[in-house]
Amino acid sequence: xxxxxxxxxxxxxxxxxxxxxxxxxxxxxxxxxxxxxxxxxxxxxxxxxxxxxxxxxxxxxxxxxxxxxxxxxxxxxxxxxxxxxxxxxxxxxxxxxxxxxxxxxxxxxxxxxxxxxxxxxxxxxxxxxxxxxxxxxxxxxxxxxxxxxxxxxxxxxxxxxxxxxxxxxxxxxxxxxxxxxxxxxxxxxxxxxxxxxxxxxxxxxxxxxxxxxxxxxxxxxxxxxxxxxxxxxxxxxxxxxxxxxxxxxxxxxxxxxxxxxxxxxxxxxxxxxxxxxxxxxx
Amino acid sequence: xxxxxxxxxxxxxxxxxxxxxxxxxxxxxxxxxxxxxxxxxxxxxxxxxxxxxxxxxxxxxxxxxxxxxxxxxxxxxxxxxxxxxxxxxxxxxxxxxxxxxxxxxxxxxxxxxxxxxxxxxxxxxxxxxxxxxxxxxxxxxxxxxxxxxxxxxxxxxxxxxxxxxxxxxxxxxxxxxxxxxxxxxxxxxxxxxxxxxxxxxxxxxxxxxxxxxxxxxxxxxxxxxxxxxxxxxxxxxxxxxxxxxxxxxxxxxxxxxxxxxxxxxxxxxxxxxxxxxxxxxxxxxxxxxxxxxxxxxxxxxxxxxxxxxxxxxxxxxxxxxxxxxxxxxxxxxxxxxxxxxxxxxxxxxxxxxxxxxxxx
Numbered sequence: 001x002x003x004x005x006x007x008x009x010x011x012x013x014x015x016x017x018x019x020x021x022x023x024x025x026x027x028x029x030x031x032x033x034x035x036x037x038x039x040x041x042x043x044x045x046x047x048x049x050x051x052x053x054x055x056x057x058x059x060x061x062x063x064x065x066x067x068x069x070x071x072x073x074x075x076x077x078x079x080x081x082x083x084x085x086x087x088x089x090x091x092x093x094x095x096x097x098x099x100x101x102x103x104x105x106x107x108x109x110x111x112x113x114x115x116x117x118x119x120x121x122x123x124x125x126x127x128x129x130x131x132x133x134x135x136x137x138x139x140x141x142x143x144x145x146x147x148x149x150x151x152x153x154x155x156x157x158x159x160x161x162x163x164x165x166x167x168x169x170x171x172x173x174x175x176x177x178x179x180x181x182x183x184x185x186x187x188x189x190x191x192x193x194x195x196x197x198x199x200x201x202x203x204x205x206x207x208x209x210x211x212x213x214x215x216x217x218x219x220x221x222x223x224x225x226x227x228x229x230x231x232x233x234x235x236x237x238x239x240x241x242x243x244x245x246x247x248x249x250x251x252x253x254x255x256x257x258x259x260x261x262x263x264x265x266x267x268x269x270x271x272x273x274x275x276x277x278x279x280x281x282x
Numbered sequence: 283x284x285x286x287x288x289x290x291x292x293x294x295x296x297x298x299x300x301x302x303x304x305x306x307x308x309x310x311x312x313x314x315x316x317x318x319x320x321x322x323x324x325x326x327x328x329x330x331x332x333x334x335x336x337x338x339x340x341x342x343x344x345x346x347x348x349x350x351x352x353x354x355x356x357x358x359x360x361x362x363x364x365x366x367x368x369x370x371x372x373x374x375x376x377x378x379x380x381x382x383x384x385x386x387x388x389x390x391x392x393x394x395x396x397x398x399x400x401x402x403x404x405x406x407x408x409x410x411x412x413x414x415x416x417x418x419x420x421x422x423x424x425x426x427x428x429x430x431x432x433x434x435x436x437x438x439x440x441x442x443x444x445x446x447x448x449x450x451x452x453x454x455x456x457x458x459x460x461x462x463x464x465x466x467x468x469x470x471x472x473x474x475x476x477x478x479x480x481x482x483x484x485x486x487x488x489x490x491x492x493x494x495x496x497x498x499x500x501x502x503x504x505x506x507x508x509x510x511x512x513x514x515x516x517x518x519x520x521x522x523x524x525x526x527x528x529x530x531x532x533x534x535x536x537x538x539x540x541x542x543x544x545x546x547x548x549x550x551x552x553x554x555x556x557x558x559x560x561x562x563x564x565x566x567x568x569x570x571x572x573x574x575x576x577x578x579x580x581x582x583x584x585x586x587x588x589x590x591x592x593x594x595x596x597x598x599x600x601x602x603x604x605x606x607x608x609x610x611x612x613x614x615x616x617x618x619x620x621x622x623x624x625x626x627x628x629x630x631x632x633x634x635x636x637x638x639x640x641x642x
Contacts, residue, residue, distance in 0.1 A: 079497045094359065098355055120347070
């Protein structure tokens with residue numbers, strides 16, 4: 001198949017076309033299993049582009065989670081470890097401690113990072129491990145079939161909240177990114193998204209910054225990528241992105257939360273909990 | 283450090299052996315009766331001397347997964363804990379076995395179930411050699427019976443772990459961990475250089491050079507056919523260990539009418555009971571297990587052909603006895619004697635048990 005693509009490319013170039021966009025060399029030729037419209041593919045690409053542009057392909061180790069991105073190691077042409085569910089920050093801690101000059105990142109979803117792996121997440125952040133954490137939040141357990149996640153909004157339907165999440169039964173969603181921003185060990189904490197070209201550009205800049213911080217040995221950098229799960233949300237990709245903008249973004253506001261070890265002005269982490277109680281918008 | 287004669291606690295011996303054997307990293311969490319392992323390491327500050335990393339994790343789950351991450355880069359990484367903590371590590375252990383990551387885990391056993399007691403016990407035999415975590419896997423399991431063996435087995439563990447790409451378990455107990463005995467230390471083995479790491483662990487994830495495919499450390503295989511092939515590969519590895527890496531010790535077994543089978547602390551007590559029996563004119567021998575997996579099945583079966591009875595001594599309700607009976611195919615009378623709750627049996631009790639359960 002790859003030869004076909006290569007042949008077709010040559011054919012077009014011979015016809016006078018110019019190549020303006022190509023696969024990042026840090027991504028493998030493996031066909032991704034992600035659903036069309038899912039944010040994982042884009043986020044993978046952004047991480048791969050940053051690794052490529054920084055010239056660190058030969059000196060980086062990724063740690064994949066359990067969840068939709070469990071097979072991330074098949075898509076990145078770099079050394080990779082696959083962790084038990086939620087434990088990626090513990091793995092990454094040791095990789096970095098034992099190989100301090102190697103770039104290390106985790107790539108995790110919301111169930112992995114904010115439910116089963118909460119302890120590992122908080123303690124890696126609080127120790128200020130000099131690693132990068134990429135956190136893809138789509139408010140649902142995608143791989144297992146769309147069950148409630150720690151980030152599922154109040155009122156949001158899932159396979160285990162078929163009538164919508166209820167506080168009296170399920171408790172509140174967890175804004176883990178704001179939570180870890182209050183820890184002294186985190187140096188850079190940001191929430192981005194990848195549903196528009198403009199958002200993609202900002203997300204890439206954030207990921208780049210997170211890796212640059214690691215190069216400077218500044219401590220832990222944490223990039224949340226707000227994403228959709230059109231399959232789990234039972235919507236078309238376009239509907240899912242719209243729903244994400246209308247419902248997720250007011251509750252999980254996009255932008256930097258902590259930069260260079262300082263909380264960004266006008267970001268009031270405590271106030272957010274009162275003003276935006278994490279409900280689906282009516 | 284050169285070869286010296288020291289007086290040392292078992293737990294301290296573990297820590298000092300880790301430093302001396304060129305261990306790259308230790309990740310642990312405090313639990314009685316093995317906390318001296320990490321305390322010794324922190325006091326010794328090996329990061330200043332050998333560059334060894336020592337970190338106190340937030341839980342045993344984190345520490346075993348730190349072992350996974352660190353060891354998966356092809357370095358010598360270890361942890362230690364005691365029974366309840368080792369239970370928490372079972373998830374990590376099955377992943378380590380499934381991803382074929384060499385590493386060292388030390389269990390200084392205490393009594394259970396649950397929080398149980400902080401006193402010595404040997405009731406984690408099943409957990410150690412019959413699985414513990416899910417899936418078909420084995421840990422190469424060494425049972426030290428002295429402070430000297432606590433020390434020496436750390437060195438041996440690294441050889442086996444990297445030879446077979448398999449986790450190694452040192453299954454000790456609170457008595458061996460806490461007691462002080464004389465110990466000959468060894469010359470330092472330097473930590474591996476970068477070149478040695480790459481040579482000894484070519485599968486490691488340390489950053490992909492342009493001239494090799496990316497290394498992936500995972501225990502996941504969604505294709506059943508390929509997973510079965512992998513399971514066969516693991517089983518072949520365990521079969522090779524059974525063939526080549528069995529360790530045991532026989533004392534006075536040649537002319538014995540009866541033998542004790544024991545490991546760890548119990549083997550020390552059984553040794554005394556054996557001496558007392560010989561003084562009374564009863565020909566008793568001791569078959570001491572050093573590896574619990576692989577179990578010395580053939581060797582024990584050979585000895586069992588010439589004896590009238592076997593007493594298994596273990597501080598448990600009788601776990602090892604199942605493997606003894608399997609080894610001898612129940613061809614000889616075999617009984618268990620043990621105490622619970624952290625109570626260590628006396629040699630007199632052990633001898634009485636032999637007389638009452640086997641000889642009479």
